[in-house]
Amino acid sequence: EAGVTQFxxxxxxxxxxxxxxxxxxxxxxxNLYWYRRVMGKEIxxxxxxxxxxxxxxxxxxxxxxxxxxxGGTYSTLKVQPAELEDSGVxxxxxxxDRLGNEQYFGPGTRLTxx
Amino acid sequence: xxxxTQPISMDxxxxxxxxxxxxxxxxxxxxxxxxxxxxPSQGPRFIIQGYKTKVTxxxxxxxxxxxxxxxxxxxxxxxxxxxxxxxxxxGDRTGGFKTIxxxxxxxxxxx
Numbered sequence: 109e110a111g112v113t114q115f116x117x118x119x120x121x122x123x124x125x126x127x128x129x130x131x132x133x134x135x136x137x138x139n140l141y142w143y144r145r146v147m148g149k150e151i152x153x154x155x156x157x158x159x160x161x162x163x164x165x166x167x168x169x170x171x172x173x174x175x176x177x178x179g180g181t182y183s184t185l186k187v188q189p190a191e192l193e194d195s196g197v198x199x200x201x202x203x204x205d206r207l208g209n210e211q212y213f214g215p216g217t218r219l220t221x222x
Numbered sequence: 223x224x225x226x227t228q229p230i231s232m233d234x235x236x237x238x239x240x241x242x243x244x245x246x247x248x249x250x251x252x253x254x255x256x257x258x259x260x261x262p263s264q265g266p267r268f269i270i271q272g273y274k275t276k277v278t279x280x281x282x283x284x285x286x287x288x289x290x291x292x293x294x295x296x297x298x299x300x301x302x303x304x305x306x307x308x309x310x311x312x313g314d315r316t317g318g319f320k321t322i323x324x325x326x327x328x329x330x331x332x333x
Binding site: 112141143150151152153199200201210211212213214215216 | 263264265266267268271309321322323324325326
């Protein structure tokens with residue numbers, strides 16, 4: 109069974125540009141989560157999808173971040189325009205149910221904004 | 223969500239049992255305790271989850287005292303490959319589980 113995959117693994121962009129991160133969850137997992145770790149800080153929750161609906165987006169830092177999950181399969185996280193403080197590692201995770209059981213994490217996308 | 227406190231780092235030797243304790247004094251009735259492991263350049267990996275007493279799987283054991291204000295992750299006979307960061311998380315499973323990671327415990331296993 110394939111795990112959670114994320115693309116790209118690394119992205120280097122300039123301040124003011126746009127970047128779109130993609131996450132493919134494990135097939136059949138309705139729950140999809142985005143997290144990020146900015147430089148030297150802890151991993152922080154961004155949002156949670158149940159199928160295509162946003163269940164909880166309380167962790168999204170501001171309106172420069174837009175997450176979508178059309179069709180309830182893969183998800184994208186767009187940062188527009190990117191700022192220096194957006195640099196970090198963005199993780200995606202998926203789980204089979206919403207009961208907080210085991211979440212399967214992807215390897216992350218390392219975003220560097222210069 | 224309950225705040226957790228763990229040691230920042232621990233050292234051990236191969237073959238030893240390692241116990242990492244996490245404090246969560248404000249744990250709520252509906253909260254579960256979950257531990258994740260993270261290697262460099264990888265996402266966190268689920269290890270074990272429990273509510274009370276003792277839970278054991280093929281990887282680790284989780285001990286939770288009656289008051290549930292702390293928990294201890296026990297790794298039997300660690301190897302060099304167990305060097306990683308271990309996170310203790312506490313939260314309500316129902317209706318979605320907004321996972322909050324703390325600083326974690328960096329375990330370094332030496333030969």
